[in-house]
Amino acid sequence: MSALPEALSEALAGRFGERFSLAQAVREQHGHGESHHTTAIPDGVVFAETTEDVAETVSLCAEHKVPVIAFGAGTSLEGHLIALKGGISIDLSRMNSILRVSSADLDCTVQAGVTREQLNNDLRDQGLFFPIDPGANASIGGMASTRASGTNAVRYGTMRENVLALTVVLPDGKIIRAGSRARKSSAGYDLTRLFVGSEGTLGIITEVTVKLYGIPETISAALCSFEDVSQAVDTAIAIVQLGIPVARMELMDRGLIAAVNRYSGLDLKLEDTLAFEFHGSPASVEEQVAMVRDIVRDNDGKDFEWASSPEERNRLWKARHNAFYAVVSQRANAKGWSSDVCVPVSELGGCILYTRELLKDCKVPAAILGHVGDGNYHVVFAVDPSNEEEMAEVAGINKQMVKRAISVGGTCTGEHGVGTGKIAYMREEHGNAVDFMALLKHAIDPAGIMNPGKILP
Known part of the structure; x- marks a missing residue:
């Protein structure tokens, strides 16, 4: 039995037809992410296809003071998607159109449901790529909402640095556009950065304009192992302090190596390991590799091995991206x-x-x-x-x-x-700034319908 007001259910069914579901299985699918957090299912699910669909849904929910939770690829890890107070989950996965690509300006605009793998597959023929790589095949809207980063952040930054503009549906159903395609601006409050990382608590991101980069002329990867994790960390710190522009630098402790070997069929040495990736011209990559190899040697690292072929690199990074599942598969x-x-x-x-x-x-x-x-x-x-x-x-x-x-x-x-998983630490980290965040939240969402129970204690 749905807990939604009958008038809201009728309005959503009339507007969206089969794209509005009250089915138990559909609701359960939208009540959790990838992690351990207890499932809490919404009262209904709307499958949106346009910004206007989202705006109409939010407007109807606002009228009835019913909570709204945005749902992308379902890959979040801190309880962002659970419907603590029921309400409507708005599934954005069908909003998967790449709206515009400008190779001259190195940017593109996508609907929020486009995934990072989909975007990069589409860009490859133009010699471009989007570098933010959290591991999971997350949606671009979800990545903006959680201020994601991942394995390439050491060189290319996070979503904070790579989002230029957004289309957002506010808690009353109004549609606004934050930011522009210009690479800098001094015009007014930086609303783009306000919504990037807001986890759907201030509005729902429906379109994202992001920076793009040229696919590097040369890409090479390397592995090395250490008898002690402190040696691996000292190596990483030295590389950062010397300003060597590695594209990826990942630590995998020996427990993870054992799990990855079993899960992905590898035979990596069971020691604390650093994995690197280098981007650039052949000469610059060769220089980076030589410098990193020397630092590894100075810190008693062993078996510095290249993985230059695309097949070897892809196998290595696929294993790294499967680390979460490799650990979980042990039980x-x-x-x-x-x-x-x-x-x-x-x-x-x-x-x-x-x-x-x-x-x-x-x-x-x-x-x-x-x-x-x-x-x-x-x-x-x-x-x-x-x-x-x-x-x-x-x-x-x-x-x-x-x-x-x-x-x-x-x-x-x-x-x-933050989701629900890190709320307990917000006050300790931010002090009185949490009260200011709460003021912003209340000013933008006075009824508290946008993803309630997340971020703020």
């Missing part, structure tokens, strides 16, 4: 709990060693991985959500890891977002 019927923090690069070694100590006696399969070039690292656990003792143990480790990160000038989340 039958497990769920993934992935936590991330980001700290100043100078604090990275101490924080990772501290985290490794926390994991020493952990009864749950776990692994450390990270985008160590920008101080962002993750711990992935394979948990049984029905085991209260186990969940409490992991929650305690997560709490200590986050508190350590904040204490050294870092953040409770570098790229996953």
